[in-house]
Structures are given as structure tokens and as C-alpha cells.
Amino acid sequence: MNNKELPNHLKYLEDNLNKMARTRMLYSIISIAAIILILATGTYVAEESNAGSFVRGIDNFFDYPIALFAKTFDAGFSWFGYVLDYVPDLLYTFNMALFSTIVGAILALILSVFASGNLIKNKTIVWTARRIMDICRAFPELVLAITLLYLLGRSPIPAVIAIIIHTAGALGKLFSEAIENADNKQIEGLESVGSSWLSRIRFGVLPQVMPILLSYGLLRAEINVRASTILGFVGAGGIGEQLNTLIQWNFGAKITAVMFLLILTITLLDYFSTFTRQKLIGGSFIIPKDK
Amino acid sequence: MDKVSKEFLEKHSDVINIKFSKYLRSFFYLFLIISYSIFAFYSLGFNKLTDQFKPDFAAKLIQDSYSYKDHINTKWSDTSDVTISYEGGAFTKYDPKDFPEWFLSDTNKHSVIFNNQGIIDIFKDRIEMKGFGDEEEKNLLLTFKLLNGKPTVEGYTFDDPKLPKWIRVTENKVEVRPSLFERLQVYSEKIEIHRFQFGWKYFFFDFASPFNKYSSSELFLLFFSSNRLDPEISNARFMFNEFLSNEQWFHGLVFSSLRDTIFMAVIGTLFATIFGLLLAFLAAINITPFNFVRFFIRRFFDSLRGIDFLIWSLIFLRAFGPGLYTGILAIAFTDTGTLGKIMSEAIENIEKNQNEGVESTGATRNQQHRFGIIPQILPVFVSQSLYYFESNTRSAVILGAMGAGGIGLLFLDSIMTGANFENVAYMSILILIVVFLMDTFSQWLRRKLIGNVFVAIVK
Numbered sequence: 001m002n003n004k005e006l007p008n009h010l011k012y013l014e015d016n017l018n019k020m021a022r023t024r025m026l027y028s029i030i031s032i033a034a035i036i037l038i039l040a041t042g043t044y045v046a047e048e049s050n051a052g053s054f055v056r057g058i059d060n061f062f063d064y065p066i067a068l069f070a071k072t073f074d075a076g077f078s079w080f081g082y083v084l085d086y087v088p089d090l091l092y093t094f095n096m097a098l099f100s101t102i103v104g105a106i107l108a109l110i111l112s113v114f115a116s117g118n119l120i121k122n123k124t125i126v127w128t129a130r131r132i133m134d135i136c137r138a139f140p141e142l143v144l145a146i147t148l149l150y151l152l153g154r155s156p157i158p159a160v161i162a163i164i165i166h167t168a169g170a171l172g173k174l175f176s177e178a179i180e181n182a183d184n185k186q187i188e189g190l191e192s193v194g195s196s197w198l199s200r201i202r203f204g205v206l207p208q209v210m211p212i213l214l215s216y217g218l219l220r221a222e223i224n225v226r227a228s229t230i231l232g233f234v235g236a237g238g239i240g241e242q243l244n245t246l247i248q249w250n251f252g253a254k255i256t257a258v259m260f261l262l263i264l265t266i267t268l269l270d271y272f273s274t275f276t277r278q279k280l281i282g283g284s285f286i287i288p289k290d291k
Numbered sequence: 292m293d294k295v296s297k298e299f300l301e302k303h304s305d306v307i308n309i310k311f312s313k314y315l316r317s318f319f320y321l322f323l324i325i326s327y328s329i330f331a332f333y334s335l336g337f338n339k340l341t342d343q344f345k346p347d348f349a350a351k352l353i354q355d356s357y358s359y360k361d362h363i364n365t366k367w368s369d370t371s372d373v374t375i376s377y378e379g380g381a382f383t384k385y386d387p388k389d390f391p392e393w394f395l396s397d398t399n400k401h402s403v404i405f406n407n408q409g410i411i412d413i414f415k416d417r418i419e420m421k422g423f424g425d426e427e428e429k430n431l432l433l434t435f436k437l438l439n440g441k442p443t444v445e446g447y448t449f450d451d452p453k454l455p456k457w458i459r460v461t462e463n464k465v466e467v468r469p470s471l472f473e474r475l476q477v478y479s480e481k482i483e484i485h486r487f488q489f490g491w492k493y494f495f496f497d498f499a500s501p502f503n504k505y506s507s508s509e510l511f512l513l514f515f516s517s518n519r520l521d522p523e524i525s526n527a528r529f530m531f532n533e534f535l536s537n538e539q540w541f542h543g544l545v546f547s548s549l550r551d552t553i554f555m556a557v558i559g560t561l562f563a564t565i566f567g568l569l570l571a572f573l574a575a576i577n578i579t580p581f582n583f584v585r586f587f588i589r590r591f592f593d594s595l596r597g598i599d600f601l602i603w604s605l606i607f608l609r610a611f612g613p614g615l616y617t618g619i620l621a622i623a624f625t626d627t628g629t630l631g632k633i634m635s636e637a638i639e640n641i642e643k644n645q646n647e648g649v650e651s652t653g654a655t656r657n658q659q660h661r662f663g664i665i666p667q668i669l670p671v672f673v674s675q676s677l678y679y680f681e682s683n684t685r686s687a688v689i690l691g692a693m694g695a696g697g698i699g700l701l702f703l704d705s706i707m708t709g710a711n712f713e714n715v716a717y718m719s720i721l722i723l724i725v726v727f728l729m730d731t732f733s734q735w736l737r738r739k740l741i742g743n744v745f746v747a748i749v750k
Binding site: 039157229 | 324327328331332334335336337340343344345348349352547550551554557558561593596597598599601602605606607609610611612614615616619685686688689692693696699702703706709715719722723726727730
């Protein structure tokens with residue numbers, strides 16, 4: 001064998017390399033097998049539990065969109081009137097989303113300061129703040145909103161409260177991650193000249209993280225517009241509720257009008273937030289964590 | 292001031308003396324945000340919040356979520372005939388030979404003993420209650436009787452100010468509710484007593500189950516015992532079946548719905564990552580030289596993403612009906628767009644050096660992709676898919692409520708019936724646990740796979 005002629009230390013290296021290659025291979029095989037297994041069981045369960053099977057569903061897939069477009073075509077130019085009719089509802093939904101993003105982001109900022117280990121030295125406070133954020137984040141908005149809707153009646157308020165709570169948790173986690181990744185030298189510098197805790201945050205941390213926080217906030221605003229549309233479906237009002245009614249009555253042309261408005265808004269918001277984010281953080285989205 | 296300091300101050304005047312206009316600008320933004328918030332506060336109707344909120348209703352529902360009640364019903368025509376039922380259900384009546392220990396029967400009366408030591412006695416022609424309310428009222432003996440066929444409180448006139456506040460007398464009914472945990476209703480024909488207790492009763496085995504009469508230690512022994520309660524199947528199996536088929540808590544249904552929801556999230560995200568990654572190569576400028584292909588794929592991503600998963604779910608709901616496919620496909624379609632976009636941007640941002648290094652060894656195009664590009668984008672790829680997986684667990688619950696099935700639909704159904712708030716509480720706790728576990732799992736996996744990389748973009 002060739003191995004015998006090799007010096008001892010090289011042999012050791014080669015053995016280790018082979019061992020690592022084998023482990024790597026094993027991991028790859030296991031993960032691929034796991035993915036295939038999950039896909040297979042999943043499709044099996046889906047086929048068992050679904051009301052219509054996959055093949056039948058694929059056959060009907062285009063029926064609904066085609067029917068919608070046919071009705072839209074029949075409506076002719078009055079379709080543009082429908083689009084304008086639903087703009088107030090869209091603004092209503094947008095209002096809900098924007099307000100809850102602002103309030104949620106303020107709460108998130110307060111929470112995240114207490115959840116960052118580099119600003120608060122007391123571990124109990126950090127732990128508690130993190131768990132509060134976890135709980136706020138874990139509830140899907142819908143679950144909270146349905147419960148509050150039942151208690152408070154049909155109005156936008158339950159939806160807004162639900163989105164605020166979820167936003168505070170989700171943004172708070174991202175904010176605190178960003179704050180913990182901030183450069184400690186500036187905080188230490190401020191500490192060395194005897195500045196207070198608040199001014200350390202104001203002049204040491206906020207200037208560093210503000211662009212990231214703002215871009216997260218923008219992203220959240222976009223997500224919250226989608227969320228408040230969905231919450232409209234369960235009774236919070238706005239364009240979601242209109243769409244729900246229209247679908248129940250099957251007003252084809254009006255359905256496409258509302259869908260068009262929604263898609264337009266979401267796409268515009270998406271472009272706007274991507275553009276602003278690129279201005280703010282320069283498009284780079286991996287920031288290596290250097291300690 | 293010496294010359295050096297003066298020069299220094301002049302050189303860095305923009306840092307040391309911040310211009311007033313800069314302050315003004317930040318105040319302007321602040322003013323804008325505050326004035327918008329005030330506008331939104333009123334336009335959304337937050338000032339009318341207190342009018343809508345019904346504290347009694349909320350208290351009742353919240354109490355229902357952590358307590359249960361037994362109904363004690365009887366009629367004036369024959370007060371010796373008493374039925375006791377769990378939550379007032381027609382199929383959950385206690386056997387008269389096996390009444391609970393807080394119900395005592397004597398020759399001329401029945402007594403219901405409450406947790407606060409208050410007692411309601413049911414006689415042939417009257418009801419006496421004692422020991423309820425605050426310290427002063429506890430010594431009061433209240434007697435309820437029928438007078439000319441109308442329920443009355445003896446010794447008090449209609450609308451008597453001396454009556455305790457928790458008694459309400461109307462034309463056909465006397466309602467007594469000393470606290471949330473006791474309630475007595477006297478009608479002209481029947482008498483209804485509700486006795487509330489803390490806890491989730493029949494959580495493991497339902498009312499009709501043979502396992503109810505055993506204590507937990509006895510159940511533990513029975514689980515391993517070879518003396519079969521049902522000769523057909525083993526005790527462990529029997530217990531398991533009884534647990535899943537619980538009529539009050541629907542564990543079987545809840546667990547299968549949870550499984551459906553988890554499957555929706557997992558498989559939807561898996562499909563999205565697979566297709567997203569494949570299409571991302573076609574959309575990246577440094578891989579695909581054909582402009583029209585890139586343009587087409589990019590617009591395809593945009594439209595998948597722009598049509599929100601809400602609208603996708605509506606379309607799929609028509610085609611596939613309520614079920615897993617609707618949820619899976621809605622998640623897969625939306626996130627193929629998003630993940631594809633992120634991946635293609637990641638591919639475009641890679642370091643060229645590694646790819647060129649691989650190329651210089653004479654590797655083919657596929658090998659260049661495999662060894663030059665994939666190792667670079669893998670961290671972004673893994674962390675993004677796992678982030679999306681986390682958020683899709685929540686999306687799957689939401690999709691469920693929109694009609695795709697799973698725990699979301701079950702939750703919506705049980706809250707809309709409005710009767711069993713304890714089931715709602717149970718389900719929301721389960722949803723919370725599942726979401727939390729999924730988050731923890733994905734964070735653990737992310738840390739295992741890519742280490743401490745801070746990725747600053749999330750859904």
C-alpha cells in the first residue's frame with residue numbers, strides 16, 4: 001500500500017481527511033434522505049386528508065382564474081370604476097398597518113434595549129425582556145385578533161392591537177440582535193468620558209444601528225399591510241373584508257379589481273422598501289458577526 | 292483660546308456645532324409621526340374603545356377558559372328530583388346513585404356546598420342560601436319562594452334597596468350571583484344552580500370514560516397491568532384510545548390538525564427552497580447570459596411574491612378544496628418568489644475569485660457552480676430558508692383559518708361557537724408551544740449549520 005511509505009504525520013493527516021470526508025458524506029446522505037422522507041410522508045398525508053386529490057385539483061387549477069378574467073372582460077371599462085371604488089378601503093387597511101407599525105416599532109425599541117446584553121448588565125432583566133418578546137412573537141396575529149374581535153366586537157381595533165403585539169415581539173428580536181452586533185468601542189469610549197447610560201445609547205448605539213432598524217421597520221410595514229388585509233377577512237374591516245364579501249357573492253369583476261389593487265400596493269411597497277433599504281444599508285445583507 | 296484649538300474648532304465645525312436646520316429636520320419628522328399617530332388614533336376609533344368593551348362578557352369568557360361548572364337543575368313541582376350535569380350537557384349527566392360529594396341529600400332537603408363554605412338548601416317549597424358575599428352578608432339567610440306563581444325573596448320587596456347588590460329580581464326570575472364562582476337562578480317553574488370550580492376537568496378522559504374513577508397513581512399501575520379492562524385490547528392501548536377520542540377536548544382532532552399545519556409549513560418551505568434555488572441560478576446575471584431569460588424569471592418571482600399568499604390560497608382553495616394541498620401550494624408559490632429573489636441576489640454578490648480559481652483547474656461549468664458558487668451562497672441559503680420556515684409556521688395557522696384546514700380552522704370554529712372557551716385556551720396554548728418549538732429548532736439548526744453569522748434581512 002502507498003500509505004506505508006508515507007511519513008507518519010502525513011498519514012495521520014490523510015486519515016483525518018478521509019474520516020472527515022466520510023462524515024460529510026454521511027451527513028449529506030442523511031439530510032437528503034430526511035428531505036425525501038418528509039416530502040413523501042407529507043404528500044401522502046395531504047393526499048389522504050385533502051378534500052380533492054392533487055390530480056383533480058391540477059385539472060381545475062385554471063378554472064377559477066379563467067372564470068374571473070372572463071367576468072372582468074365582460075365588465076369592460078366599468079372595471080376601472082370598480083378599482084377606484086375600493087381605494088378608500090385600501091387606505092383604511094393601510095392606515096391600520098402604518099399606525100400599528102409605528103406603535104409596534106416604538107415598543108420594540110424599548111424592549112430591545114432591555115434585551116441587549118451589551119447595554120444591560122443585569123442578566124435577569126435581559127432574560128425577562130427576551131421571553132416577553134418571544135411570547136409576543138409566538139402568537140400568530142390572527143389568533144390574537146380573532147380572540148380580541150370576539151371580545152371587542154367588529155372593528156379595526158382588535159386587529160391593530162394584535163399587529164402591535166406581534167410587531168413589538170418580532171421587531172424587538174431583530175432590533176436587539178442589531179444592537180448586540182453594534183461596535184462596543186464607541187460605547188466604551190463614551191463610558192470613559194463619564195457619559196450617562198441614556199446618552200451612551202443615544203450617541204454610542206443609535207447612530208450605528210439606526211439604518212438597520214429603519215430598514216427592518218420598513219420591511220415590517222410591508223408585512224403588516226399584508227397582515228391587516230388578512231385580518232380584514234375575519235372582521236377587522238378594510239379591503240380584506242370587502243374581498244371576503246365579494247368572494248362569497250362571487251362578483252368576478254370586482255374580485256379582480258380588489259386583487260389588482262392589492263397586488264399593485266404590495267408590489268409598490270416592495271419596490272419602495274427595497275429601494276430605501278438599499279439607500280440605508282447599501283444592499284449588503286450579510287454582516288459577519290465579529291467579536 | 293489658543294490658536295491650535297481655534298483651528299481645530301474651525302476644521303470640525305460641522306461636528307461640534309450641529310446646524311440648527313439639522314435639528315429642525317429631525318423635529319419635523321418627529322412632529323410628522325406624532326401628528327399622524329394622533330390622527331390614526333382617532334380615525335381607527337381608539338377613543339371609543341371603552342364603549343365597545345364589555346367587562347362582564349370578557350370576565351365570563353376568561354373565567355370559562357380556566358374553570359368548569361356543574362349544573363344542578365330541579366323543578367318547583369318536585370324538588371326531590373334533582374339532575375346534576377357537567378357543563379349542562381345532555382350527555383354528561385351524573386348518575387343519581389353517584390352524585391358528587393358536595394351534594395348532600397337529607398329526608399326533607401338537598402344541600403349544595405360551595406368552595407367558599409356557602410350552602411344552598413333546596414326544600415320542598417323554598418330555597419335557603421347562607422354564607423355568600425362579603426363578611427357582613429355572610430350571616431344573612433336568604434329565602435326564595437314562589438308567591439302567586441312568581442319567584443320572590445322572602446322579607447324583601449321588589450327593588451328593595453336593602454337587598455345585596457348581587458341579587459337581581461325581575462318579573463319572572465331571581466338571579467343571584469355573589470361571585471364569579473356561584474350562581475343561582477330561580478324561575479317560576481324551575482331552579483338552576485351553577486357551581487364553578489377551578490381547572491380543566493375531564494382533560495385526559497372524558498365524562499363517559501371508564502378511567503374517570505381512578506386516581507393518577509392507580510392509572511399509572513393500570514397502564515402496566517395485565518388485567519385488561521377491555522378484554523380485546525391492552526390497557527395502555529385502551530387508555531390511549533380513550534384519550535384521543537375525548538369528547539370534551541377532542542385531543543385526536545386537535546393533534547391531527549396540528550400535524551397538518553406543521554406539514555403545510557415544512558413541505559411548503561421545502562418546495563419553495565428547492566424551486567427557488569434552481570430558478571435563482573437562471574435569474575443571476577453572472578450565471579445566465581441570456582437577458583430575456585433573466586428578465587422573464589425575475590418578473591416571475593415578482594408576480595409570485597406580489598400576489599400575496601392570501602390570494603394564492605383563495606385560488607387554490609377553489610381548485611383543491613379545503614386541505615393540505617391548498618396550504619402547501621400557497622406557501623410554496625409565495626416563497627419561491629421571495630427565496631428565489633434573495634438567492635439570485637446572493638449569487639450575484641459572490642466573490643469572483645473562488646469561481647475563477649475553480650475554473651483555472653479546468654473544471655466544467657457545472658463543477659464551477661458546485662465548488663465555486665454553492666459553498667459561498669450556502670449560509671445565506673440555509674439561514675433564509677430557516678427564517679422563512681419559522682414565519683411559515685405562523686402563516687400555516689393563518690392559512691388554516693382562511694379555509695385550508697389544520698389547527699387554524701379548528702381554532703376559528705371553536706371561537707365562533709363561543710361556548711367552550713376552555714378549548715380555545717387549550718388550542719392557543721398548543722399553537723404557542725408548536726410555534727415556539729419550531730423557532731427554537733430552526734435557530735438551533737441555523738447555529739449548527741452556519742455558526743454565528745448575523746444575517747440582516749428577514750421576512
